[in-house]
Amino acid sequence: MNAPGEVVAALRDIVGDAPFVGLHVPDISPLEKERVMECLDSTFVSSVGAFVSQFEEGIAAFTGAGHGVAVSNGTSALQVALQLAGVRPGDDVIVPTLSFVATANAVAHVGARPFFVDSDPETLGMSVEAVAQVLRAASSSPDGPVNAVSGRRIGAIVPMHTLGHPMRIDELVALAADYDVPVVEDAAESLGSRAGGVHTGTFGRLGIISFNGNKIITTGGGGMILTDDAELARHARHLTTTAKVPHRWEFDHDEVAYNYRMPNLNAALGVAQLERLPALLAAKRRLAERYRERFAGMPGATFVGEPAGTESNYWLCAVRFDAGRTVRDDVLTATNDAGLQCRPMWNLLHTQAPYRHLPHAAVPAAEAIHAGVVCIPSSPALAAA
């Protein structure tokens, strides 16, 4: 089998013959231009303005979250969410080693340490079994479970919905509740993805979404904190806007806080993108279905589909190669040479320079996913090709 050549041919059948096809490019229509111009004309381009609340309310309504707090990016959203969940400097936070580096960085930003665990081969998300092992081995303290490996308190668990596919979130939330550890969901990639009909990012005490340029909808750069807890939402808004005590002219600030508010200009872009989200989701589902059919007959290759009982946004479509690393790297070379932008999964976080000195759990399934999965062009516009 000539895997690389066959993969290039299969991708070309779906995406057409454009000389360069990006992995995931933003989908901008006249509506986005109209809303951004409206914002510019209003002169409310910065941290005050109506688009921010409109965007927050829109995302809350779409996801079913009680509250949404718009911030500067997904990483800052996760940092603040971890702080609000009660994570303290010196804590461990359980994180999947298979994730984008921002998941671990946000943990480090609150002074805690990521404790990396394995992934689930079915969902590509954090393995609930792996988390259970860490919690079962932990000793209990009045402050919560203490990691037997590191001697540190386990401050939170951060599952991530990889490439938009929901992980086994309801099982994880039930497990975490048994040990009284808060769950903070990294739903950066999974706007539009649901597990058992419930939107990702709304299962944990807090969740976050990213609107970076490569995500399913974009605000240029941006993020959102989701929570059902009105007090946590109020505190998130306060912490991300310098903790200013409301007053007509005094500048009083009641805690160390951040300037993480999403600018109105970015929210204007987000309001337009959100209006188009259902159509973008439908396009991505059509594209995924075409890929799934096209790769169905290819030996040694499997299209990565949504886990049973879930609805994925198919943020990034991906193919898994049974032969692992050798075929993966040949496929990456051949596709990128052919102008088809394909990418491997992120290098595992426990191997990355800032984190490789930390203790971690065994991660054989994550290593296999890393070795075998290639992300393929996934822009919604490709569904029209």
Ligand SMILES: *Cc1c(COP(=O)(O)O)cnc(C)c1O
């Ligand atoms: C994109 C992403 C983030 C961070 O979002 P930014 O808006 O780029 O800061 C966090 N976690 C995961 C898994 C992501 O894919």
